[in-house]
Amino acid sequence: MTQPDHSPSAERNKQPILEVLQNMLAPSGRALEIASGTGQHVVWFAHALPHWTWQPTEVHRGALYNIEVRATQADLANVQVAQQLDVCREPWFAPDSELATPYDLVLCINMLHIAPWVCCGALMRGAARYLAPGGLLVTYGPYFEAGETPTPSNLAFDASLRAHDASFGIRQLADVEADAAQAGLHLCTRHTMPANNLLLAWGRRETAF
Numbered sequence: 504m505t506q507p508d509h510s511p512s513a514e515r516n517k518q519p520i521l522e523v524l525q526n527m528l529a530p531s532g533r534a535l536e537i538a539s540g541t542g543q544h545v546v547w548f549a550h551a552l553p554h555w556t557w558q559p560t561e562v563h564r565g566a567l568y569n570i571e572v573r574a575t576q577a578d579l580a581n582v583q584v585a586q587q588l589d590v591c592r593e594p595w596f597a598p599d600s601e602l603a604t605p606y607d608l609v610l611c612i613n614m615l616h617i618a619p620w621v622c623c624g625a626l627m628r629g630a631a632r633y634l635a636p637g638g639l640l641v642t643y644g645p646y647f648e649a650g651e652t653p654t655p656s657n658l659a660f661d662a663s664l665r666a667h668d669a670s671f672g673i674r675q676l677a678d679v680e681a682d683a684a685q686a687g688l689h690l691c692t693r694h695t696m697p698a699n700n701l702l703l704a705w706g707r708r709e710t711a712f
């Protein structure tokens with residue numbers, strides 16, 4: 504069996520993200536991960552939160568192999584078979600599919616800046632559609648914020664992303680909030696995270712937090 508791809512950044516941030524999720528989430532629920540990448544996050548979270556069921560997804564079919572190998576090696580009963588999902592292909596799931604059952608958490612780590620901007624609105628609409636009442640969308644990554652001086656490392660990261668692909672780049676939090684509002688979501692909590700990242704929790708307007 505070929506070893507799955509490994510992401511050093513996922514290895515570094517998985518525990519800090521888990522610690523926020525552990526404080527934020529109910530003891531049990533259903534989670535949908537968007538852009539699961541190597542599967543390192545979903546396996547780590549599923550192990551630490553065994554009463555949650557985790558549904559990994561990825562746009563790239565080849566990445567599904569990584570997730571499946573990791574989940575199989577970890578022997579976790581609470582990780583579902585990884586599904587191909589492009590946030591921009593709406594609706595995400597057939598209405599009569601088990602996958603369309605509402606989720607208590609939609610989790611999206613490090614996608615918004617490494618995907619075209621249209622993916623942000625699509626993520627917000629999809630999350631609004633599939634979140635259970637009181638459910639949360641959690642996004643993690645770097646953002647630029649009005650009134651905050653960007654760190655040199657985030658400016659350099661943004662420039663390198665845009666040089667690689669002009670449709671990528673660190674997003675303005677205000678623009679993300681505008682897309683969220685159009686989808687009926689609002690920012691519930693903002694957590695500062697290591698390496699100039701933010702963990703943001705978004706809920707429907709009626710969701711108090």
Ligand SMILES: C[S@@+](CC[C@H](N)C(=O)[O-])C[C@H]1O[C@@H](n2cnc3c(N)ncnc32)[C@H](O)[C@@H]1O
Pocket residue numbers: 510512513537538539540541561562563588589590591611612613614617618619622
């Ligand atoms: C930097 S990687 C992050 C992967 C993983 N979440 C992590 O933090 O290690 C960006 C991810 O966004 C995914 N992505 C890009 N465009 C997407 C789309 N339209 N729908 C869903 N995922 C997308 C890529 O396939 C990739 O897995």
